[in-house]
Amino acid sequence: xxxxxxxxxxxxxxxxxxxxxxxxxxxxxxxxxxxxxxxxxxxxxxxxxxxxxxxxxxxxxxxxxxxxxxxxxxxxxxxxxxxxxxxxxxxxxxxxxxxxxxxxxxxxxxxxxxxxxxxxxxxxxx
Amino acid sequence: xxxxxxxxxxxxxxxxxxxxxxxxxxxxxxxxxxxxxxxxxxxxxxxxxxxxxxxxxxxxxxxxxxxxxxxxxxxxxxxxxxxxxxxxxxxxxxxxxxxxxxxxxxxxxxxxxxxxxxxxxxxx
Numbered sequence: 651x652x653x654x655x656x657x658x659x660x661x662x663x664x665x666x667x668x669x670x671x672x673x674x675x676x677x678x679x680x681x682x683x684x685x686x687x688x689x690x691x692x693x694x695x696x697x698x699x700x701x702x703x704x705x706x707x708x709x710x711x712x713x714x715x716x717x718x719x720x721x722x723x724x725x726x727x728x729x730x731x732x733x734x735x736x737x738x739x740x741x742x743x744x745x746x747x748x749x750x751x752x753x754x755x756x757x758x759x760x761x762x763x764x765x766x767x768x769x770x771x772x773x774x775x776x
Numbered sequence: 777x778x779x780x781x782x783x784x785x786x787x788x789x790x791x792x793x794x795x796x797x798x799x800x801x802x803x804x805x806x807x808x809x810x811x812x813x814x815x816x817x818x819x820x821x822x823x824x825x826x827x828x829x830x831x832x833x834x835x836x837x838x839x840x841x842x843x844x845x846x847x848x849x850x851x852x853x854x855x856x857x858x859x860x861x862x863x864x865x866x867x868x869x870x871x872x873x874x875x876x877x878x879x880x881x882x883x884x885x886x887x888x889x890x891x892x893x894x895x896x897x898x899x900x
Contacts, residue, residue, distance in 0.1 A: 681865070687858060694817075694851075695900045697835075698820075702827075702831040706824060725814065736804060758811075761814060761818050765821050768822045768824065
């Protein structure tokens with residue numbers, strides 16, 4: 651027995667506005683990531699090739715730290731949203747779909763926090 | 777409803793995709809690969825936080841040829857995803873949907889991502 655009104659059913663079925671904001675945030679983070687990728691590449695290059703002191707000092711400088719932290723926030727959000735769309739397209743059983751989307755969001759939240767805490771440790775040490 | 781001749785959507789295995797279609801699925805695949813690559817970012821930044829011995833250990837690991845290859849694959853995927861992402865932003869404004877422009881932009885994207893990777897390889 652379903653006690654919901656027709657309006658409530660329609661709201662539950664359709665986008666209920668979540669689709670638009672998902673699409674919109676995917677674009678907002680995408681645009682932010684274009685310039686921020688520069689800091690990612692510099693950081694990766696330093697980490698793979700430069701000395702420990704050089705890399706730590708670079709990341710501890712305020713502007714670089716702000717840019718890398720912004721990159722982390724934008725990229726993990728962007729990635730989780732993108733993977734959600736891929737899962738929604740290719741996984742059809744409802745249970746699997748929902749649990750895999752939840753897992754993706756939880757894993758990427760965990761990874762983002764791990765990265766942010768690591769950056770914080772570098773700033774505090776430097 | 778039981779008409780068997782109903783049109784099918786372009787299925788990936790039986791339909792030869794146009795260039796834009798190939799690039800579109802590549803955009804998605806690079807997106808998934810880049811997302812997985814983020815695990816490596818967390819590993820690297822944690823090694824920097826872990827101090828100089830953890831750092832040099834990480835550098836030794838990342839110096840292995842397989843990881844170097846994955847690193848440059850990641851950089852190329854990043855530039856490709858970025859270039860095609862810019863086109864998605866253009867499409868969002870409702871522009872450049874005709875076939876000739878689409879093929880032209882596809883060539884531009886592919887060469888731009890290769891050139892950017894090459895520049896990163898040379899200058900960084």
